[in-house]
Amino acid sequence: MESCAPPIAEHPHRLPSLQAAMSRRRTLAVGLIGPGRVGSVLLAQLRAAQERLLRDTGLALKLCGVAASRRMWLDCDDPELNAQHDAQTWRPTDLEQFAAHVRGDEGRHAMLVDCSANDMVASKYSYWLASGLHVVTPNKLASSGPLSRWQAIRAASQHGGRFRYEATVCAGLPVVQTLRDLLDTGDQLLSVEGMFSGTLAWLCCQYDGKRPFSALVREAHALGYTEPDPRDDLSGMDVARKLVILAREAGWPMSLHDVAVESLVPAELAEVPLEEFMARLEELDAPMAARLAEAHAHQGVLRHVASLDRNGRAQVGLQALPSPHPFAHTRLTDNIVQFRTQRYRDNPLLVQGPGAGPEVTAAGIFADLLRIAESLQVRA
Numbered sequence: 454m455e456s457c458a459p460p461i462a463e464h465p466h467r468l469p470s471l472q473a474a475m476s477r478r479r480t481l482a483v484g485l486i487g488p489g490r491v492g493s494v495l496l497a498q499l500r501a502a503q504e505r506l507l508r509d510t511g512l513a514l515k516l517c518g519v520a521a522s523r524r525m526w527l528d529c530d531d532p533e534l535n536a537q538h539d540a541q542t543w544r545p546t547d548l549e550q551f552a553a554h555v556r557g558d559e560g561r562h563a564m565l566v567d568c569s570a571n572d573m574v575a576s577k578y579s580y581w582l583a584s585g586l587h588v589v590t591p592n593k594l595a596s597s598g599p600l601s602r603w604q605a606i607r608a609a610s611q612h613g614g615r616f617r618y619e620a621t622v623c624a625g626l627p628v629v630q631t632l633r634d635l636l637d638t639g640d641q642l643l644s645v646e647g648m649f650s651g652t653l654a655w656l657c658c659q660y661d662g663k664r665p666f667s668a669l670v671r672e673a674h675a676l677g678y679t680e681p682d683p684r685d686d687l688s689g690m691d692v693a694r695k696l697v698i699l700a701r702e703a704g705w706p707m708s709l710h711d712v713a714v715e716s717l718v719p720a721e722l723a724e725v726p727l728e729e730f731m732a733r734l735e736e737l738d739a740p741m742a743a744r745l746a747e748a749h750a751h752q753g754v755l756r757h758v759a760s761l762d763r764n765g766r767a768q769v770g771l772q773a774l775p776s777p778h779p780f781a782h783t784r785l786t787d788n789i790v791q792f793r794t795q796r797y798r799d800n801p802l803l804v805q806g807p808g809a810g811p812e813v814t815a816a817g818i819f820a821d822l823l824r825i826a827e828s829l830q831v832r833a
């Protein structure tokens with residue numbers, strides 16, 4: 454018997470969606486700053502998705518530049534230039550020139566993705582946003598740096614390009630957006646508590662005294678969990694930055710100096726060059742072994758915990774938790790964020806999952822890019 458169903462290509466649901474994608478066709482020029490561990494994975498994810506995004510959603514991603522600390526590469530989607538020798542396409546990094554190149558002709562949609570951990574790059578966001586460029590970043594320095602700079606960035610993003618920074622808190626987990634949704638729908642934040650460091654979560658889970666703590670820190674660095682300088686993790690500053698980002702999202706004008714932070718970095722290693730710090734990591738082993746022994750003596754486990762409340766109390770540090778505690782049962786790089794709000798006062802809202810690593814972080818940045826792309830008007 455002959456089927457009455459239309460052939461696949463003419464399927465009533467399939468054809469209109471293809472047509473819809475073509476009618477929503479828009480181009481987004483993208484420039485990536487910081488092709489390091491996260492940035493290079495993001496580039497691979499973007500390239501792998503280019504064809505699918507165009508076909509299914511009408512979004513044409515045009516990767517038109519990559520800038521590292523010393524060199525930049527323009528027109529990386531230009532087959533003619535790419536066919537030339539590397540030396541002809543790489544040039545010394547000049548972020549003004551880079552931004553102008555990505556912005557291109559007046560009127561095109563353009564975005565800079567900052568995957569560096571650099572403060573000078575962060576200091577340019579408000580200017581870029583005001584010029585109409587969208588900015589997406591996992592770099593925490595803008596959102597947790599000087600309050601006046603943060604306010605200038607927010608102001609610029611009200612009228613210019615859009616700014617998204619989901620991956621600054623717990624990598625690819627939906628933490629900033631969850632808080633934003635709670636607040637936008639009229640809820641009020643009372644407190645946040647949890648484990649906000651993928652590196653420290655992983656170290657605490659792995660560290661049982663059999664391998665020295667220093668060896669585990671080296672491994673976490675190699676796995677791409679740590680900040681470029683692992684002291685940012687070990688000092689608690691990376692977590693303090695995340696608390697400041699969430700506090701500011703809630704409208705609380707908090708700064709880093711408002712957070713009480715316990716550092717695991719011995720004072721004599723705090724200021725030495727990164728290479729020397731890595732070479733002297735073994736100096737962390739004895740104090741960490743003592744902390745572990747103390748936790749075990751009380752039948753507890755070590756966990757790195759942070760908290761913030763609406764009275765401005767914010768603290769970050771290592772704690773020995775009893776084994777029935779919910780934070781004692783996390784795995785690998787798991788972060789936990791516990792939002793207590795007016796609506797979720799008795800039973801807090803929880804976000805939990807892997808909180809570090811290039812793959813999940815890059816995916817969080819990519820999702821931010823797509824949220825901005827969804828709001829773009831159709832242009833040639």
Ligand SMILES: NC(=O)c1ccc[n+]([C@@H]2O[C@H](COP(=O)([O-])OP(=O)(O)OC[C@H]3O[C@@H](n4cnc5c(N)ncnc54)[C@H](O)[C@@H]3O)[C@@H](O)[C@H]2O)c1
Nearest residue numbers: 487488489490491521522569570571591592681809810814
């Ligand atoms: N690794 C993770 O799990 C993770 C998770 C969330 C957020 N982040 C954030 O992602 C960012 C990148 O982390 P990473 O681990 O990939 O670091 P990385 O050190 O591997 O890469 C940093 C890149 O930035 C570039 N860079 C530095 N200064 C620059 C400048 N002035 N101009 C242009 N480029 C510059 C470097 O050349 C390098 O390519 C950091 O801000 C980090 O906090 C990382």
Ligand SMILES: N[C@@H](CCO)C(=O)O
Nearest residue numbers: 650651652679680809
């Ligand atoms: N180094 C950070 C990356 C995610 O911000 C961490 O370990 O949590």
